[in-house]
Amino acid sequence: MSTFELEVLQPERVFFKDKVEMIVVRAIDGEIGVMAGHEPIVTPIGIGKLRIKKDGKWREAAIAGGILEVNRNKVVILTDAVEWPEEIDRQRALAAKERAEKKLQQKLPPDEFERYQAALYRAINRLRMIEERKNGD
Secondary structure, three states: OOOEEEEEEOOOOEEEEEEEOEEEEEEOOEEEEEEOOOOOEEEEEEEEEEEEEEOOEEEEEEEEEEEEEEEOOEEEEEOOOEEOHHHOOHHHHHHHHHHHHHHHOOOOOHHHHHHHHHHHHHHHHHHHHHHHHHHOO
């Protein structure tokens, strides 16, 4: 199977950089799969899973949204946060979920509501990744 270079970049680190066979990530209008030779695109991505196929095996990470750029045989994902399930601190994710839920019960201006709603989605996504890893999904 053909490969392409994938770089997943955070402000403070290079999360992943290697040749891969395929990725699947949630775009704004649904999941998008990218293989070698994909048409060039730039699109926002949502909170969810980043699935990476390398050497015939899939690996998943929790991603907090970002930008996906596909050019020829190189894909770059820019994101503020991405973690392998084993890197996720369950207690921190639970605390973030509880904080966001508590804030969302208050009357908030629209921009704050959106910020806490996104924080809740990120926390739920992180907790789901931990559970799936534990259950072997």
